[in-house]
Amino acid sequence: MRILYVADDLYEGYGGQARATEGHLAALVARGHTVTAVAGREPHPTVPPPGVRLVRMPAVQLGNAQTRIAYPIIGTLAREISQADVVQANTPAILTAAALLLAHRQNVPVVLGVHTQIETSTLQLPRFGGVVADLLRRWYRWLFSRADLLVAPTEFAAATSRAFSHVRVEVVSNGIDFGSYSRPRTATAGRQLAYLGRLSAEKRPQDLLKLMKALPTDHHLVMAGTGPLAAELAERVAAEGLAGRVRLAGFIDEDEKRVLLSQTDLFVMPSPAELQSIATLEAMAAGCAVVAFDYASSAVPRLVTEAQAGVVVPADDAVAQAAAVVELLSDHQRLRAAQESAQRYAALHDVARSAERLEQLYSELASARR
Numbered sequence: 001m002r003i004l005y006v007a008d009d010l011y012e013g014y015g016g017q018a019r020a021t022e023g024h025l026a027a028l029v030a031r032g033h034t035v036t037a038v039a040g041r042e043p044h045p046t047v048p049p050p051g052v053r054l055v056r057m058p059a060v061q062l063g064n065a066q067t068r069i070a071y072p073i074i075g076t077l078a079r080e081i082s083q084a085d086v087v088q089a090n091t092p093a094i095l096t097a098a099a100l101l102l103a104h105r106q107n108v109p110v111v112l113g114v115h116t117q118i119e120t121s122t123l124q125l126p127r128f129g130g131v132v133a134d135l136l137r138r139w140y141r142w143l144f145s146r147a148d149l150l151v152a153p154t155e156f157a158a159a160t161s162r163a164f165s166h167v168r169v170e171v172v173s174n175g176i177d178f179g180s181y182s183r184p185r186t187a188t189a190g191r192q193l194a195y196l197g198r199l200s201a202e203k204r205p206q207d208l209l210k211l212m213k214a215l216p217t218d219h220h221l222v223m224a225g226t227g228p229l230a231a232e233l234a235e236r237v238a239a240e241g242l243a244g245r246v247r248l249a250g251f252i253d254e255d256e257k258r259v260l261l262s263q264t265d266l267f268v269m270p271s272p273a274e275l276q277s278i279a280t281l282e283a284m285a286a287g288c289a290v291v292a293f294d295y296a297s298s299a300v301p302r303l304v305t306e307a308q309a310g311v312v313v314p315a316d317d318a319v320a321q322a323a324a325v326v327e328l329l330s331d332h333q334r335l336r337a338a339q340e341s342a343q344r345y346a347a348l349h350d351v352a353r354s355a356e357r358l359e360q361l362y363s364e365l366a367s368a369r370r
Contacts, residue, residue, distance in 0.1 A: 001362060002034045004084035006077075006099045008070040008091040010039035011054060012046040015198070017115035019278050020153065020174035021090050025052050027175065027355030038080055040070030040095070055080060057095060072098040082106055086362045088151070090115050092143050100146050109365040112144055114152035114161045114169070117273045117297065140164040148365055151358070153276035156299035160275070172358055174276050175351030180254075181285035182343060185262050191219040191329050194264040194288070196257065196279045199227030203271045206233060207293070207318075211268070212242055214322035219329075221268070222260060224249040261286035265329060266310065274298045281349050284309055284342035289335055291325060307345035310338050 007013070007021050021037075029035050029051035037052055040059025048054045057077075059070040072095050081087060087103045089096035090113035103110045118136050144150060144165035151172050152158040158169040199205050205223060212221050223233070223246065230248065237246045252260065261267070267283035272295035274280075280290055280300055290310035292300040301312040311328055313321040328335055 001359070001366065002083060002085045003028060003036070003362060004080055004087045005035070005037045006039075006087060006089040006091075006095055007037070008040045008059065008093055008095055009042065009068045010037055011048050012042055012044055013039070016174060016274075016276065016278050017090050017113070020115065021113070022048075023175050023177070023351045024355060024358060025049075027351045028358065030352070031355055031359060033359070036080060036084070038077060038095070038099070040068045042068070069093055070095040074098065074102070078102050078106070081108055084108055085366045086111065088113060088358075088362075092116055092140060097143060100143070104146070107369060109148040109369045110146075111149045111151055111361070111365070112147040114150055114157045115275065117160065117275060137164070149361065151361070154299045154303070156302055157275040170357075170361055172361070173349040173351075173354050174278050174281075175354035176278060176281045176285055176346065176349055178285050178347050178350040181258060181261065181282050181346070183258065183262055183286070185287050191215075191266075192264050193219065193221045193266045193268050193291075193325070194224070194260055194283070195221065195268050195270070196224045196252075196260075196283070197269075197271065199223070199225050199229040199233060201229065202273055203227075204293075205229060205270065206236065207270045207315075208268060209233070209236055209240060209242060209246065210318040211270075211321050211325070212246055213240060214318040215325060217245065219245065219325070221246045222249050222264075223247070224252045224257065224260060226251050257282070258286065261288055264288045265335070266291050266325065269293065269298075269300045270315075271295075271300070272297050272315070274300050277303070280304075281346050285346035287339045287343045289328065289338035289342055291321070291328075293321075303345075307341055308338065309342035309345060 025035050026049050035052050038055045041056045057070045059068040061068045081103050086109050088111040089099050118133050141164045147167050150161050150167050150169040153174045197203050261283050267288040268291045269280050270293045277300050290304045292304045292312045293315045294301050294312045295315050304310050311324045313324045
């Protein structure tokens, strides 16, 4: 099958959308499909894996925004769509809108991936949150209602999409390379917590410093990632006397990430806006129990509860959070059970399973259209 993916930022993209898209592309190639990706130009591009043909479009980055905005070259985009059996678009922006309209003209079915939340944008722009939310709702209603199928990473994400469209929604995990994270765990001295993710307002990494202040001094935290809050967090770590207990690791590569997770007892996710969280799934695959902050706008608390993989704690009560962490880490039998449950749950989200399900959906759409 000839599959065309459209996304604003890929190779090297940032965030869950890019990670999920790149994982799906590689897994679909492994299943023997002809795969092309249309994406915006990147300032520091990486080479796609063998079998993935990449077509670049002009793109700009708006301030500190996580993703880049790509602009379609209509002739090039139309030519790529004409050669595809199915199109999947994963970023709800101008490039996707153009792909939708062109695909409809050429009778090619279009799948839209649900990878964005209104909360993510409003958390980044709190002063203009109401205006931004209203504009995004209108845009998403126009865009999602024109797809042939929506694909969401979780039931939680599927439910959010139903606020914009009555188009059929199928749940397909973002997927992870489970085998590369499932490795023997390394014994650690003390109580080791970790967070991996962007250091930006919508992820609320600063709340982890409040948690560390409330925890006993033998608990340690590694925060890996980069973002606009990095300098502010470094200053707060020093000012609040946490320098010996909180390490800001900055960017770490895949090998370093696997080593860190193999040494981590608890993975902490404070973000209020997650449609699935690949970082959390990778931590679970490495055998980490998870502490999820209880936000109604995040899928992670439901994921942790469903998997019986850790604890869900109040989002705005550092003392209660600390008590739950101490209780879990002190009960070795319960902690081990949570870690084993986490790993079993993560195995269900291997990216090869996601690619198999996508293949089924694409075949169904292409056959119906023919």
